[in-house]
Amino acid sequence: MLRKVAKSAVLTALNAYDKRDGALQPQSPSAWDMTVSDVGELCWEGNSLAALAERFGTPLYVVSRARLERDYREFLGAFTALYPKVEIGCSYKTNPLPGVIRAMHEIGASAEVISHFELWLALRLGMPGERIIMNGPAKTDKALELAVSNGVRLINVDNPDEIATIERLAAKYGRRQEVGVRVVTSVGWSAQFGLRIGTGQAMEAFRRMKAAPHLVPCALHAHLGTGIHDAGVYFTAVTEMLQFARRLRDELDVEMRYLDFGGGFGVPTVRPLSPTDRKLIDNGFQVKPPREGLAPTTQEYAQGIIDRFSQYYDVASPQSPQIVFEPGRAMTSRAQCLLLSVLALKNGDRSSEYAILDGGKNITIPLGYEYHEAFVANRMKETQTRRYSMFGPLCHPGDVLFKHRDFPKLVKGDLIAIMDAGAYFVPNQMNFSNPRPPAVMVSGSDVRVIRERETFEDIVRLDAI
Numbered sequence: 151m152l153r154k155v156a157k158s159a160v161l162t163a164l165n166a167y168d169k170r171d172g173a174l175q176p177q178s179p180s181a182w183d184m185t186v187s188d189v190g191e192l193c194w195e196g197n198s199l200a201a202l203a204e205r206f207g208t209p210l211y212v213v214s215r216a217r218l219e220r221d222y223r224e225f226l227g228a229f230t231a232l233y234p235k236v237e238i239g240c241s242y243k244t245n246p247l248p249g250v251i252r253a254m255h256e257i258g259a260s261a262e263v264i265s266h267f268e269l270w271l272a273l274r275l276g277m278p279g280e281r282i283i284m285n286g287p288a289k290t291d292k293a294l295e296l297a298v299s300n301g302v303r304l305i306n307v308d309n310p311d312e313i314a315t316i317e318r319l320a321a322k323y324g325r326r327q328e329v330g331v332r333v334v335t336s337v338g339w340s341a342q343f344g345l346r347i348g349t350g351q352a353m354e355a356f357r358r359m360k361a362a363p364h365l366v367p368c369a370l371h372a373h374l375g376t377g378i379h380d381a382g383v384y385f386t387a388v389t390e391m392l393q394f395a396r397r398l399r400d401e402l403d404v405e406m407r408y409l410d411f412g413g414g415f416g417v418p419t420v421r422p423l424s425p426t427d428r429k430l431i432d433n434g435f436q437v438k439p440p441r442e443g444l445a446p447t448t449q450e451y452a453q454g455i456i457d458r459f460s461q462y463y464d465v466a467s468p469q470s471p472q473i474v475f476e477p478g479r480a481m482t483s484r485a486q487c488l489l490l491s492v493l494a495l496k497n498g499d500r501s502s503e504y505a506i507l508d509g510g511k512n513i514t515i516p517l518g519y520e521y522h523e524a525f526v527a528n529r530m531k532e533t534q535t536r537r538y539s540m541f542g543p544l545c546h547p548g549d550v551l552f553k554h555r556d557f558p559k560l561v562k563g564d565l566i567a568i569m570d571a572g573a574y575f576v577p578n579q580m581n582f583s584n585p586r587p588p589a590v591m592v593s594g595s596d597v598r599v600i601r602e603r604e605t606f607e608d609i610v611r612l613d614a615i
């Protein structure tokens with residue numbers, strides 16, 4: 151009993167602390183380059199989201215081509231201002247909508263693939279082999295054969311068994327295949343990924359690759375995690391990789407052509423939910439949006455990484471290695487939102503009223519572990535007078551989108567825009583008794599369907615019925 155009272159007092163104090171400057175305010179739509187029309191509708195590139203929902207129905211993904219381009223150019227530009235040989239590979243897995251991937255390639259990104267299907271898709275989208283980098287913890291022989299036979303530029307080895315397979319395939323196709331190793335540093339993801347620098351595994355892999363006549367060992371790859379908001383993690387990993395590259399040169403006479411620092415960069419508009427957030431939510435409190443300055447800027451990353459790089463390589467020399475990044479979230483998260491309609495409203499609990507939406511957990515998996523902004527896209531000028539918990543249509547107790555957020559008083563048919571739906575929404579989605587949503591891409595007044603709404607027939611297309 152005493153524990154319960156103490157816990158409630160702590161949570162109430164925490165909640166009061168969060169609101170010390172007044173009620174929690176949502177982030178501004180300008181963070182996604184959105185505007186609000188005179189009639190209070192949320193707009194992207196001049197297109198009213200309410201009008202798009204009316205035209206295409208909901209649930210609906212909307213992608214802004216201008217925002218994709220902005221995030222790509224700003225990220226790349228921050229690095230190339232300091233060092234010209236920097237390249238961005240589009241992380242297919244982060245947002246596997248072919249329309250988005252194609253746009254990323256048109257804007258300038260190369261391809262970073264992690265499965266046989268993704269490699270096939272890159273080739274299907276017309277990417278030449280020399281613009282594809284192949285990663286992944288489990289490359290099948292068939293996938294490697296497709297890669298080698300199509301002249302994929304770089305294959306980053308994730309386990310020692312791959313080395314012999316790639317050597318055999320390179321011999322078969324009369325190629326000398328550029329290869330690297332996904333390394334594990336003292337920070338970031340490890341487990342089933344990569345080979346550790348610290349244990350000597352990565353060095354051993356380079357020794358074997360160097361002895362293979364059809365392989366050109368020339369790259370280091372790392373990927374530290376996703377949604378990372380701590381630049382120090384990158385700086386540590388980059389330093390360890392640079393030190394290892396020097397050892398490879400000194401001990402094996404192996405020179406790096408590529409240093410691939412992976413993806414994982416968080417965006418300022420999304421933050422992971424902490425254990426404290428979860429306690430607050432469970433006890434009926436609203437949790438706060440990401441604070442300003444949460445994510446280091448791209449300039450801070452660029453400065454920190456290139457400063458370290460320049461201690462090992464001459465930034466003015468064309469012989470210095472190409473730096474590769476594979477940022478998925480930082481490229482596509484903010485360029486896509488998900489539109490859902492309010493299907494029903496009902497009395498809720500002590501803390502919130504309930505709204506049932508037409509899209510649920512099956513298409514919003516990241517809402518379970520991250521804070522994403524949500525707007526009532528058709529009534530942006532109204533004040534937030536009510537607190538709601540929002541649920542999907544799945545007839546499953548876990549079908550909760552989020553709890554205890556303030557909105558204007560909702561009515562059936564209102565349009566909810568879930569922001570930052572461009573990373574890990576699409577790859578994680580599943581049917582769960584419903585068709586998967588279509589996607590449209592807006593580019594000024596040009597509005598294009600890049601994925602049709604799945605039909606009921608589509609859902610059972612592969613079944614014997």
Ligand SMILES: Cc1ncc(COP(=O)(O)O)c(C=O)c1O
Nearest residue numbers: 241373376413414476477478479
């Ligand atoms: C190897 C690799 N590269 C790039 C990415 C993209 O990560 P993010 O979307 O966090 O930038 C991932 C995602 O986990 C990955 O596994």
